[in-house]
Amino acid sequence: MSPAWWAWVATRDSLTARLIEAGAGRPFRVCLLDQRLGKPRRDEAQALGLPLDRLAWLREVALCLDERPWVVARSVAPLAHLRGQRLERLGERSLGSWLFRQPDLVRSPIEVTAAPAPFHRLTGPWGRRSVFRHGRFAVLVQEFFLDAMTDELGLPSR
Numbered sequence: 207m208s209p210a211w212w213a214w215v216a217t218r219d220s221l222t223a224r225l226i227e228a229g230a231g232r233p234f235r236v237c238l239l240d241q242r243l244g245k246p247r248r249d250e251a252q253a254l255g256l257p258l259d260r261l262a263w264l265r266e267v268a269l270c271l272d273e274r275p276w277v278v279a280r281s282v283a284p285l286a287h288l289r290g291q292r293l294e295r296l297g298e299r300s301l302g303s304w305l306f307r308q309p310d311l312v313r314s315p316i317e318v319t320a321a322p323a324p325f326h327r328l329t330g331p332w333g334r335r336s337v338f339r340h341g342r343f344a345v346l347v348q349e350f351f352l353d354a355m356t357d358e359l360g361l362p363s364r
């Protein structure tokens with residue numbers, strides 16, 4: 207991986223905040239693609255240590271600069287641990303801006319893939335995922351950087 211991409215893929219603070227900064231004045235928007243209860247994919251359940259066929263809160267968004275998607279993200283939060291967190295009310299507000307306000311937030315190591323997002327047609331160089339925990343609440347956040355971001359920021363192809 208090029209150092210330029212490593213700087214994006216390995217960042218452990220808020221991607222939302224970094225995108226806004228890198229966007230240099232381009233309007234930022236979380237475009238809500240899907241938000242529902244459903245069964246996580248097998249690899250998602252495994253990453254969360256969740257028995258297969260348990261319901262989870264699933265959310266898919268595109269992180270857009272100037273209405274162009276730079277990142278697509280899918281988050282999976284086991285229902286049993288939601289405990290009244292009003293995630294369905296987030297709408298087009300960034301999950302990251304809520305998460306990073308939680309004082310006891312713990313983030314797992316970040317796993318990286320060169321495979322495309324299994325939930326979206328747009329392609330890009332890298333994907334990553336990690337689990338955030340705050341108390342008993344857990345959410346797996348999977349983020350895929352897209353070709354539009356490579357172009358707009360003049361980043362190397364990988």
Ligand SMILES: C=C(O[C@@H]1C=C(C(=O)O)C=C[C@H]1O)C(=O)O
Nearest residue numbers: 220221222267279299300301302
């Ligand atoms: C975890 C973060 O939140 C981002 C915002 C998301 C959302 O609103 O659904 C999803 C994943 C992230 O790309 C972050 O900003 O780092």
